[in-house]
Amino acid sequence: MRQYQYHLKEERKTEKIFCNQCGKEIIVKNEMPQEDILTVEKRWGYFSEKDNEVHRFDLCESCYDKLIAQFVIPVEKENG
Ligand SMILES: [Zn+2]
Secondary structure, three states: OEEEEEOHHHOEEEEEEEOOOOOOEEOEEOOEEOOOOEEEEEEOOOOOOOOOOEEEEEEOHHHHHHHHHOOOOOOOOOOO
8 A cells, every 4th residue: 555745747756655464664765665565556357347446555575475375376486
């Protein structure tokens, strides 16, 4: 979940990021999150029941780990 600060020329800067699952604030300095997070943005299409809705959320790493621990098929991992 992101809170934005609006400036001139309709430019928006990410001011605050919160993990949607646990509510933890992710520190942002110079527009860079200071820890790695998962950001999901999905526009649901015609064949969904959410016709054209855009859903967005952010998860901190530990909430991401809890989420993928529930998967029946593990995530694919690659190094490098
Ligand atoms: Zn979290």
